[in-house]
Amino acid sequence: MIIESILGMVVGLIMGLTGAGGGILAVPALVLVLGTDIKVAAPVTLVAVSLAGILGAIDGLRRGWVRYKAAALMSSMGAVTAPLGVMIARHLPSAWLMVMFACIMAFVSFRSYQKALPRSSTIVTENPIKPCMVSPETGRFVWSPRVAATIGAIGATSGLFTGMLGVGGGFIIVPALQKFSNVGIHSVVATSLMVIALISGATVGNALLSTQFQWPANMTAFVVFALVGMLVGRVASPRLSPRLLQLGFATVCALVAITVLVKTAAGI
Template sequence: MDLIELIGYVCALVIGIVLGLIGGGGSILTVPVLVYLLSFNPVTATAYSLFVVGISALVGAFRNMQKKLVDFKTAIVFSIPAFIAVYSTRKFIVPAIPEELGTIFGFLITKDVGIMVFFAFIMLVAALSMIFNKSMDVTDETSVIYNYPLVVIEGFVVGVLTGIVGAGGGFLIIPALVLLAKLPMKKAVATSLLIIAVKSLIGFIGDIENLDIDWTFLLIFSGISVGGIFIGIWANKFVNGKKLKKSFGWFVLIMAIYIIFKEFSM
């Protein structure tokens, strides 16, 4: 094991800790680590990210099921269009993207560059959400109303985005569950983890036939990340979640800007 690979595994631990602390942000770190540190191409990195985030979210979901915080009815309504969209995107759309997308301001936009720039845009949205979004907690448990058409549409949209960039999409799912299904915030976060796990892992299945998977690396990386989740959950007792989320949002914003400059300077 060389130094770069060792640093990569340390980053896997950090990814898990972040997930355990704030309940999201795993894919935002996973893809850049795999692309820029471990030199995977973006298509493979987004596929691996789906597996890492999916396994990690599944661990968190099981923990929340024990606390009876998961709303299974909402999870099913959201997950069905989401996993159909993410599987179809990884199986058919991503492989069909041409290697050269065109030129912008004299820069040749390749498939790899396009995926990373789009990923950076999603990071910007996530960062702004974490920095400026106020709590949308719903305390009235009896006010749950299921707006099925909008939940289904949101599920499909999040599924497509997940398929393209390998992001779990928690920053899109949680507001949808709060605003469209009127779930209390704690239940929305818990239910989001189950949705992320299901659609990410099913999306990864769409990659198995298209990519040569390094299972040894992927399982070790994912296992370390899962270990980090338990550390994050323990540390969460001693950390102000709102301040941490906002600080992480600024970090993500800087990373997004870095990715854009790096891709257009290559």
């Protein structure tokens, strides 16, 4: 129970601080540390990520950070593609899914490290134009067909990986919103947490209702402490350097990716 509690706390804390990383770290942690099969770890992770995402989204709504129309569109598209991801996962060996995890985590680590590096002032433009722009007057997206298509595509991609890998999708939503929009980091994190909660909640229902799935008794502590970690992360986030958080997240993802590849190659 102690190990499960620690893992849950770490997962919730990372989600609260970054708006991503909960599922992408939780699944390999449950598989490698506790020896849980990935097909059991995925729905357990979805429960923890969904509930923690709800807590984070409520905090973001209270602070006015959630771009709720964008979150609703991404969630709708994700709910459509998530069942497809579940179907794909059922026909793939666990080893393939773990290798896919490792590759995704390596990519996320690389991108996070890039964002953490100091940028030259001669290269960065003050107000870069991006596909999805927020109005400085209203603080909301200036909606157009292009904006809707971009936001919808982010949600659809997130939902596909949510169903296939049992992750919340924040590792796609956060960097995608940062790349394709001028939304501030606090709004990005809060919006991501709302989408995670909605997409994960829709996906987990299908997994838990499956006659082949039984809830492991030792996973309750993992879920409870993930919620505690989320609350701590949301309180601590404004007090920590974004660059430090990016570097820490990048390092953790890189270490997990290497560990997953080594264990999978060894036949574990």
